[in-house]
Amino acid sequence: xxxxxxxxxxxVDVMTVxxxxxxxxxxxxxxxxxxxxxxxxxxxGNPGEPSLIPPERRLILLxxxxxxxxxxxxxxxxxxxxxxxxxxxxxLTTSNEERDRVEAYQLNVAGYMLKxxxxxTFVDLMIALNKYWTLCEMT
Numbered sequence: 609x610x611x612x613x614x615x616x617x618x619x620v621d622v623m624t625v626x627x628x629x630x631x632x633x634x635x636x637x638x639x640x641x642x643x644x645x646x647x648x649x650x651x652x653g654n655p656g657e658p659s660l661i662p663p664e665r666r667l668i669l670l671x672x673x674x675x676x677x678x679x680x681x682x683x684x685x686x687x688x689x690x691x692x693x694x695x696x697x698x699x700l701t702t703s704n705e706e707r708d709r710v711e712a713y714q715l716n717v718a719g720y721m722l723k724x725x726x727x728x729t730f731v732d733l734m735i736a737l738n739k740y741w742t743l744c745e746m747t
Contacts (some may be wrong), residue, residue: 610636610741611666615647615682616700617674621723624730625669632735643674644682651692667741668697670717672708680708683715698737 616622622640629638639661641647647668653659668686672679679699687693698719699712709720721737724730 609665610738611639611662611664612636613639613641613647613650613661613666613668615641615644615668615674615679616671617642618671621671624727625734628727628731628734631731632738634734634738636738644677644679644685647682648677648685648689648692651686651695652689666695668695669700670697672699672701672703672712680711680715683712683717687715696741 614622614625616625626638628634629636639650641650647670650660651666670679670682677685679701683697686695686697696718697716698721699717700721700723701708702723703709704722712720719737721733724733
């Protein structure tokens, strides 16, 4: 079981991910943060208290275009934190900008995926991503 944190500010996209999980029979817990600041707080937890997201078997699905702290700023903060910096991140965005892709990979993302236009393609993407990470966790 993977603990998946979706960092996404668009409620329609959050609902799309939830629907894709349901349609694809993906039973992993899904936690949601609306921006990078919220995501870091969820991952770190409060001082003296554990994180709301179990620390083991985490995966972050990250949008880049968000208010307050965008995805690239979040990645910089995440990678600088020795307690959570190892967490795998897959960028899931509408940005097809080469500079965003290069900077994300420089910050050690595990993948960079463009959000599909159709729901059925999005479901297929979520199923493939879930299978891939499940296989990675088994080895």
